[in-house]
Amino acid sequence: MFTNLPLFPVEGSVQAGQVDALYFFMLAVTAFFSLLIGVLVVFFAIKYRRRHDDEVGVAIHGSLALELLWTIIPFFIMMVMFGWGAKVFYNLYRPPAGAMEIYIVGKQWMWKAQHMDGVREINELHVPVGRPVKLTMGSEDVIHSFFIPAFRVKADVVPGRYNVLWFTASKAGTYHLFCSQYCGTKHSGMIGSVIAMDPNDFQAWLGGGNASDTPAAAGEKLFTDLACITCHRDDAQARAPQLKGLFGHTVQLQGGATAVVDEAYIRESILNPQAKVVSGFQPIMPTFQGLVTEEQILQLIAYVRSLGQVAPPATTGGAAPAAPQTPGKD
Amino acid sequence: MSDGHAHAEHFPGRTHMPPVHVEGVPGAPHAHHPKLQHHFDNMPQQAEASTLGMWVFLVTEIMFFGGLFMAYLIYRQANPEGFAEASHHLNVFWGALNTIVLIVSSLTMALGVRAAQTSAPPKTQVFWIVVTMMFGATFLGIKAIEYADKFRLNHVPGPNFHWEGQHAAAAQMFYSLYFCMTGLHAIHMIIGLGIMTVIATMAWKRQFDADYYTPVEVAGLYWHFVDIVWIFLFPLLYLIGGHFVE
């Protein structure tokens, strides 16, 4: 698929068309103004070239009308560019509800992907064509950046937090995956492929893949192994909040604040449990900083999610495990 | 400032001068003050340039500390409880006492500048500057006591950091900021003491009078600025919410 001299990247996603449309619009406008300036400068330089040594130019001090003209016209053109760019950006960074979810972990110097039904990949990412895919991304060490040129999407992967990226592949094919934030020695080796497949092929690939435990199942196992279950339990002896049906809810914290239970909150609660303690509980949970990897944290999150959430993603096959529906009210 | 300065609002700095000024021609009234540097026209121009220069430098100092205050702002709004908990382990008494010590030193500094302004005898000028330095040193002494305390309690960020309370991570962040901010402030105090030593020596050599006291004035600006930084550091570090709980 790589031709020898590409001049323009393949449009492999729905987003690519939106970005390219803006690109061509800006290219046209800026080419016009570059040519305008270039032609005027060259034309004036020739027309008004100095013809004898003591010639001087005509004293012109300026023109308010012209100044206003070339302030206001660029201003409006730029407002169009801004508005258009803002619209594209807003779409690029607002994942639709019900997108197929994949967890990504970046570490020096590889990309790890976990599909919700257990398939894991390294430096490859298989996605179906025609379905929104949402990546929740964390980093083990330094800042990386997940970049698929053919999809025109990119987001930094920052240690200590999750960033989200989404796209809908529109054309089957194999595309470059680059790390675009400098991350050390083998930064240029932190590359891979994104393989967009027809939905049927994708299902076949999932089925024939090296599926292990789903993240939720792996998370459940961890939940027991790390003895989380001793405190987070369903009965009256629970010394910690019950996790069933918690995801997506707003919880009341000590000190009066509230927090929405999302990926970021669960992550913080595992690594820095004292930061936001749910009211009515003692701050007794130990930190798991250094005891769990980023992947394991994501598995624990998948497990908590699988215990039920407010608005379960309307996904099937390859998405989050079917979750028991809980009423979406606090 | 006097009439001379009022003009400076409408004309550039050099309009104090008669319009045509030929080098070395008598008639430029202050051209021969021994402290006038060759590239200035007269004493007021030189004095104004120096104070303006110090003010511009203080703006850079504001931005220099500003980066730290920004970090403080971001992390405190992210961990209000952790910061409060960490702050409770600072000794409010020492902090308040040091604030008062610095305010006293600012007063004596201001009186020192005034002594030079009014051509007071060198003894008086030196007296005020030395008193200022003594209070500055007192401040650093108290700071040293506090630092020693933190080292003893292992509240210094790094591998040996130990925290007994609930918010260990936030507390370590707080103390990272505490040591950076107060440490940088202390370095400014030490530099201030160095400057004051020079100023005191110059005052002792009878270099300052009502006609020429720019160095004292400029050094005073610096000293007061360092005081202002502490005026903000004290409540922000020592008095974070909830001292009524105890």
Next chain:
Amino acid sequence: MAVAHHVAPKSMYYMVFGALIVGTLLTVGAAKVDMGPLNNVVMLAIACTKASLVILFFMHVRWSSRLTWVVAMAGFFWLLILFGVGLTDYLTRGWVPGTLR
């Protein structure tokens, strides 16, 4: 001509000094009263007042040229730009549904 600078009476310096000490004691006192979020406001208001007193009187800005005023104000104004524009990020994180803090 060089004695252009305003010489303030000693009594003024002592009055400003008194105000600064009172301010310090007030801050310590206010920290012991539970006013909720107002505690921070009161503390910062007192600190700003104290700083203004030092700048206006001890640092002679009260009698200085307009340029000095502008320079002094510019420093604090730029600090507010750093804080204000920087906070637009921190205070709006997670506002768009689906994005995380």
Next chain:
Amino acid sequence: METLNYLNNGHGAASWLLTRDHKRIALLYLVSITAFFAIGGLFAFMIRLELLTPAGDVMTADTYNKMFTMHGVVMVFFFLIPSIPAVLGNFLIPIMIGAKDLAFPRVNLLSWYIYILGGAFTLVAALSGGVDTGWTFYTPYSTAAANSHVITAAMGVFITGFSSILTGLNFIVTVHRMRAPGLTWFRLPLFVWSMYATSLIFILGTPVIAITVLLVAAERGLHMGIFDPALGGDPILFQHLFWFYSHPAVYIMILPAMGVISEIVQAFTRKNIFGYSFVAFSSLAIAIIGFLVWGHHLFVSGQSVYAGLMFSLLSFMVAIPSAVKVFNWTATIYKGSVQLDSSMLYAFGFIGLFTIGGLTGLFLAAVGLDVHIHDTYFVIAHFHYIMVGGAIMGYMGGLHYWWPKMSGRMYSEGWAKLAAGLIFVGFNLTFFPQFILGYLGMPRRYHAYPPEFQVFNVASTLGATVLAVGYALPLVYFIHSIFYGEKAPADPWGAKGLEWEIPSPPPTENFVVTPIVTHGTHQYAPSKEVGIV
């Protein structure tokens, strides 16, 4: 019998190393900055050499990473930022405002020594094994992961910052307090306006990067942990603080060049600038709005979506004063008396390349489009059009324009035109392909790359070779002119301005009699309003 001037008034090393004459300090800067330009250029050449082939086969990945880091650090902090201000600004500001020297000559000399000290730290870091963090020192890579001399390099940047601060402080006080009688603000040469605006950025921005790299050093050396995610620290806060200075730093580079271009365009059209006050105030507008746009470096970092939108809007705003300048220069050429000497060729090159650089900046300001081209070669191409196509073109133009004044000698105009042409062609061949590479998706800082990107990389390396020849030529003919060039008259170009009224080279205290200014610079024709509205 040579008359006494600043060059022959005192001989020997001490007369230079202890000088307080702004003109001699400018020459000290000229020599040291040229040295750093050569070092930075050498690193650039190594980068282009490696990128000739897709596989990383010329040097190891670690070496390559150190090469682009040192290229960035040296070029940004030790060449571009001080270039025009410290050389041309130092030399010209006192002369242009009719003063004998800057307000604080000793501070001026001190700032050169600080610059050299900071440079020494950086060179020590380079020679003792290098730094591999990128010139941006992003945390947590720089604080936790990098295994190179980060602290030494960070201290180099920290120290050099004070050199910038002192230079900016000196300029601001000088412009406020040292102007000749009658030289009102609106009679100032536009170069002085642009240097004033630049100085504002120096004093308001530089301290922030100073404290930021200090915190990186503290975190790395003392394990303080200000940006450490494990303690709840935010690596993105580093980026905010870093770019609060480092984006305005781009305007530190381009504003002085704009000032130079304004002077050259007026001199070589023998015509006063079109819309003086708009050009003057647009410098201030760029300096001020430039402080509000830093977040466009964080568009894909995980900064909030709304902050991204705001920074996008503000980034578009800063383009308007730049556009105003370009339109005004174009209008100035209209009905001028245009003479295409080498300085003017550089000015034309500047206008063309800056226009492309500025307009591609709009692509990066459009936040939805930036997501794709962020951290790709599109960005590299864009900022090299601004920094090399803009700032260095301005610097070269300024050097050619004022060289007769500085050295007292004329250089070979023919060679100079050839060099200007080579630089223009070489530059475009080097950097234009990188726009295409960037949109194709080639990320920056890549040691090895997929083979389909090779053609453009080869073109780029070829261009870089031409560019290197173009930059080497002036070194040769400028040095040649010092020994063999014919003596320069006071005003070789028939230009107007205080600097052209004193001998070339100027006497030590510039003016024997303090000038009295009655009108603005560059008034060639008797003033009459020509309506074109």
